[in-house]
Amino acid sequence: MNTSAHSMQREIDEFSAVLTQQGVAAALKYLNNRTPHRYTGIFRFDGDTLRSEALYDRFDPNVAKGADVPMRVTYCSLVGRQQAPLEINDAATDERVRGVVETPVVSYCGVLIRDAAGRAFGTLCHYDMQRCQERTSDVPLLEAAGQLLYQHLPAAGSA
Secondary structure: OOHHHHHHHHHHHHHHHHHHHHOHHHHHHHHHOOOOOOEEEEEEEEOOEEEEEEEEEOOOOOOOOOOOEEHHHOHHHHHHHHOOOEEEOOOOOOOOOOOOOOOOOOEEEEEEEEOOOOOEEEEEEEEEOOOOOOOOOOHHHHHHHHHHHHOOOHHHHOO
């Protein structure tokens, strides 16, 4: 195993231990501590609505869930359509999303979560209403974390 793969496995193991021992909220906080974004959340696709399953807000740790929002105003909808991760440092200057999604979110990094049958369930994402500094991507960790988190969600049993 090369150093980078070894490092990633160590991070996945650390994340998994936090999730198993302390639960989803602590796991989202763990992920949020690695990013400049204010919010880290799990969102579920539900027709035309994006449902908040769990949310960590760096400035208000008492928040456990965000608001449900129309799918058309979310970058999560693009992750679902493309079935691929999406990173946006500044939505105002990113040609891929400018004019495509009308949202107050400026910086976003999200990955697809699949259900047990491999269907798109929703997303795990970091986001912020302010521009966040560029940083080394956490996408591989987020992808692994998304699948681990899915197994701990109440909705996973009914999906």
